[in-house]
Amino acid sequence: MHDKLTTYDLITMGRSGIDLYANEVGAPFTEIKSFAAYVGGSPTNIAVGTRRLGLKTALVTAVGQDPVGDFILKFLEY
Numbered sequence: 606m607h608d609k610l611t612t613y614d615l616i617t618m619g620r621s622g623i624d625l626y627a628n629e630v631g632a633p634f635t636e637i638k639s640f641a642a643y644v645g646g647s648p649t650n651i652a653v654g655t656r657r658l659g660l661k662t663a664l665v666t667a668v669g670q671d672p673v674g675d676f677i678l679k680f681l682e683y
Contacts, residue, residue, distance in 0.1 A: 614660040619648035
């Protein structure tokens with residue numbers, strides 16, 4: 606029995622995390638009141654970007670069983 610082999614244009618491997626950006630752009634750090642959270646990590650950004658360009662991509666990473674991991678997995682679902 607032969608399994609169908611999946612091929613990819615690109616496979617990235619490494620960190621997935623959350624990047625926080627201040628909502629008050631240009632404000633001194635002590636005056637920042639809130640942040641926006643975005644999924645980040647170079648391998649993750651590259652996999653997402655190339656997928657949006659139409660390549661068949663895969664990401665090899667790990668996330669925790671916590672709200673951060675849930676946030677990342679929800680973003681990556683589509």
